[in-house]
């Protein structure tokens with residue numbers, strides 16, 4: 001198969017692959033879990049997920065390193081975060097061992113869809129869990145389904161990196177003490193209008209503020225912010241309603257331990273924006289996407305790194321983390337999870 005796929009021409013869309021993993025939760029316990037070929041799901045019209053959005057997901061990538069190994073990056077942290085999401089949504093926790101088994105089995109079974117080294121493409125993995133039994137009075141479902149499928153995706157930066165223009169958004173993403181810190185589908189459902197509206201107005205993304213005071217920076221719909229100060233410090237916003245990005249946490253570790261930079265994880269005021277030299281969005285898909293301009297109700301804040309390329313420090317962070325991921329730089333213990 002790999003000789004017929006045009007890896008670098010792939011976009012970020014769903015392409016069906018032959019195998020997916022499924023496990024069912026019923027009568028208080030998880031079934032063993034197995035690979036299946038059927039990509040369709042049949043559930044009750046009254047399933048908890050369909051009526052009250054009881055569902056959470058994860059996202060990670062499998063890829064080929066420079067020395068030909070098939071790797072996923074820190075999947076144990078995805079398992080841990082999915083457990084946190086499950087607890088907050090009153091869903092059963094999938095044991096970490098089973099999560100990792102699903103990751104391994106789906107990659108192995110669909111191995112011809114793991115793109116070769118250097119293609120820039122990856123095999124995106126989507127684990128998710130949902131309430132599958134009927135629920136009409138508002139309560140958690142009794143039965144759940146966990147699934148993990150894989151879909152090949154193309155290089156994120158096609159034809160080079162282009163810094164984004166984003167806007168300070170008037171809609172809120174997550175309430176204080178709400179569900180912003182978990183990877184729940186409901187957080188995305190309510191961001192759809194805001195992102196369509198942003199695109200219609202010529203912006204690539206929304207910068208969400210804290211819903212309580214609207215004076216602190218939170219994140220975008222699907223990525224955490226990372227700022228670089230004029231004197232080369234890394235600053236990342238801290239808030240209970242930000243989703244703890246694995247990419248952002250890894251970049252901060254790399255900044256400190258590999259690049260010797262100072263890292264501050266603290267609340268960041270919107271009014272501080274003008275003090276920053278560089279800004280990037282951190283997430284699994286792109287690792288870091290540079291921001292060139294932030295528009296706050298007509299007021300333009302142009303980052304000094306400009307609209308043509310990644311800022312100097314952002315680029316160093318990007319090169320170091322992707323170098324670690326691709327097996328070209330010695331990784332911290334446990335970061336690369338090899339699929340044999």
Ligand SMILES: *Cc1c(COP(=O)(O)O)cnc(C)c1O
Pocket residue numbers: 059183219220221222223224243244245246247248282283284285
């Ligand atoms: C998934 C996600 C991120 C990025 O997390 P990674 O673990 O780095 O992929 C950031 N913000 C939100 C809201 C997300 O859902």
